[in-house]
Amino acid sequence: MLAETVCSAVAAAGLGIAAITAWRRKFLTATRIAAYALVPLGLVMTGAIDWLFEALTFNLTVWAGFGVLGLSWLLFMSSRAVERRRAGKAATGGETPSAVAPAASAPSLGAGRSAPAAKQQAKPADEDFSDIEAILKKHGI
Structure with a gap:
């Protein structure tokens, strides 16, 4: 009787953790947690x-x-x-997660410009912080 109660409690706790994980939009992990949580109940x-x-x-x-x-x-x-299908897509050039912004790979001086020409066309001090402000607004700060 005690073993059944403990296994049922473990299964309920595992399903609760799976629900929280799914709420955080990590469905693959939530499915795996639910699978493990159902094992004691099934036993x-x-x-x-x-x-x-x-x-x-x-x-x-x-x-x-x-x-x-x-x-x-x-x-x-x-x-x-x-999980294997996602790994296959990432290996063949499908959805590859990127840690950097798409515009970050572009050269900062532009094509064909030299460094002295870029210094001559420097932005005013107010525009220097516009990129930072845009990033802060994007993150809600």
Whole structure:
């Protein structure tokens, strides 16, 4: 009785963590956490916890537990498949996450200009901080 309570509490806590993770828009991680969280519940429902003491019987709860274990396995494998597909897209040049802004790779002096010409056309002091202000506004500061 105590093992069932503990395993059910662990499963409920894991599903709660998965819900919070999904709320943070990390669905792949949330799916994997839910898969792991359902394992103890499935083991309790199948009677695998008490299997050391009793034989496996044909009970509806036992077979529902096997269904929960199957659901857990399905969630885990589907999250792995999505993760591999994303890794494949990133390797072939699909969606590649970039840590720098797209305009950051452009040369600061422009094409064909030399450094002295750029110094002659320097911006006034008010315009020097416009880039910084735009970044701060973008982040809500």
